Amino acid sequence: YGGINTFAHLPHVFCLSQPSETFDIALIGAPFDTATSYRPGARFGPRALRAGSQRQIPAASYNALTGVNPYASWAKITDCGDIPLTSFSSELALAQMTSAFEEIMTHKTPSGGSPLLVTLGGDHSIILGALRAVNKIHGQVAVLHFDAHLDTWDPRFYVGTPFTHGTMLNLAGREGLISNNSNVHAGLRTALVGMGDYRDDTEQGWLRIGSEDIDDLGAKGVVEKIVQRLKGKKVYLSFDIDTLDPAVAPGTGTPEVGGWTMREVKRILRGITTAEDVELVGMDIVEVAPAYDNQGEITALAGAQVVFEVLSGYVKKGELAGKKAA
Template identity: 55%
Template sequence: MKFVSLLHLLSFIGSGYACGGHNDEKEWSSEELAELEAKWGHEWSFNGIGSFAHLDYVKCLTNPQETYDIAIIGAPFDNAVSFRPGARFGPRAIRQASSRQTSLRAFNPRANVNPYQNWAKIVDCGDIPITPFDNNIATEQMTQAFKNLGRARPTSSLSQGRPKLITLGGDHSLALPALRSLNEIYGRPVRVLHFDAHLDTWDPAAYPSAWGSTHFTHGSMFWMANQEGLLSNSSTGQSVHAGLRTRLSGTDWADHESDTAQNWVRFAADEIDDIGTKGIIDGIMSVLGTEDPVYLSVDIDVLDVAFAPGTGTPEPGGWTTRELIRILRGIEGLNIVGADVVEVSPAYQGRGEETALAAAQVVYEILSSIIKKGLEDGAKEKRGSGRDEL
């Protein structure tokens, strides 16, 4: 055809300018680059390549020079589950569900911060390439990956020399490698706040094992962590379960007795009916305080199956999404040094992605709390320095 539309002609000229050799030799000024960013840099919630909340994506494990204050990292592993598999697809689903979170519209009214436009450099570090064929190798891969990522150089002094990792699971067993890495990085055990329908402190020997079994499961990783001395569970350093409603083994309270011997404090899901979200918040904070380092672990099955059907071990009678979010907002004073959101198994969720959406919101609330806590601690330190100078 001899006729060429003006739009097609302009498109052809533009592509020639962008791809021609003369463009490679052009020196772009900072003003021109800023103009390009203003023109083309924005992403709507429905476009982009699918990083968490449209954050910058860097394969941090192969780019050790990358700096950040907070890293989102996926752990697509589900070989330690006891019922329904599929959580290896959780990181991808959570990222997809986070697409409506953009830095442009992410101000959190309760925290008075936009976590994506504040002091912390937050990046999506991609996924750990975990083998699905050997749990021993998988455990070591996760442990080494968390250690490497946790040694990265932060960009802000408010990070106090260490970045924080938020892991998208994957099944809950990843908490053990995460705790191993924190123990090495911080040089001390940490306490745990564990939101879950299940205890996850079961002695692996309690499972049928005539044919042999692995200790590494998504129901025994906190028992293993206690055996390895990774938890500061002493008379003054207990850890906390919240949202429990699982069935127990045998005919008595042996599971609770074992859990108590490991020095955990338990808040059952039903307690919210009597003491409300504020009672749960007050109970958690009275145990954990605001100073000791805490690892926050959120199993999405803490929510009722009506709100999170897409999980591997669903238990009816859990909390609503609103209740969990309210509790997360109430514990923002915790000294969180790492976190995970696990057990999202998208094959079992509805078409509306309610489970992954809830998980993405949990990550957003955790990020907001970390950012707010950093600002408050920085302000306290500045006031303290001022007094010292006087």
């Protein structure tokens, strides 16, 4: 509970002003929520996630089920702080974050590669900037999208701006940033305008795994279906906290009842991130709005754990591939 709160007590460098700084994994906060359609407050997500990660102590973060301690490994992980973002203009904020994400992605790993981008949101719209940056390095990626919602809606349905937390995956597709035949939604259960939403979504290259599907497939079946879809792709994993049931993650802006539990999600994330043919190039955790969290801060804990699980798989695979601590 002590110390300036960086994520998991990791070292902090404000990477945006230190271009020569190297790291294997860059954590960066994107405190923005102007693209939210209902309850705002995700601008405080980065603070909440860092607070929620304080029991992740590098010296005691061995993940027994994955078989690795992601914070004591070959990987140099840096908490790059937050991107300065205006809340007054979505357009300007999009420009600001795009530029910052791109800047992060120009950094090198100690061995000269490109780092894994890990964003602490912020509402879900921040993925557009992140995908632009990832795309610049990696080209088109497949998106694994955990969410209760589609987020591929046509901007026409929205008043005031095309850039919202319900449309940015549609925009990403139009900009050619992502695959048009290998993306996946997982945890879906939103109401729709109509079945046309699904047709549009399919055309944009998405496979849909609904929240209730896990009752038929089991976590294992969900993993298989996702891995099948992503196999051989560069993958960007995006985790909207509203994937989880509101009982598990009340602190979010557009909660949908009937979601997954963290026991399920941990299994699924472990399965996917350690799968052989899935190459992770970026991830985010978004839509954590602490004003709606409960006194025990369970939403923030869940969000911080999502990062821990994904990093565990990523670092484990590096380890298996022969990477060693310097």
